[in-house]
Amino acid sequence: MKVKTSITLSQEVLAAIDKLHPNRSEFLEKAARSYLRALRRAERDACDRALYEKYAEELNRQALESLADQTEA
Secondary structure, X not given: OOXXXXXXXXXXXXXXXXXXXXXXXXXXXXXXXXXXXXXXXHHHHHHHHHHHHHHHHHHHHHHHHHXXXXXXX
16 A cells, blocks of 8 residues: 655755656655665674674684594594
8 A cells, every 4th residue: 555655855866866767756665665675684684793793703613623624534
């Protein structure tokens, strides 16, 4: 369901949008969806980084053990 809303943008932004796309609403909705996806991706990446940092020492230890096992064989 679409909801009509009102926003205020600079003339420069509107002119740039008008040059790129014939339908402002469609352009702005696509841009907003893209930005929201990027925000969610950044949030997931930050959570992943936090997990890697939390377990980095253990993961590095396991990797070194695995490499040592390979060189011994």
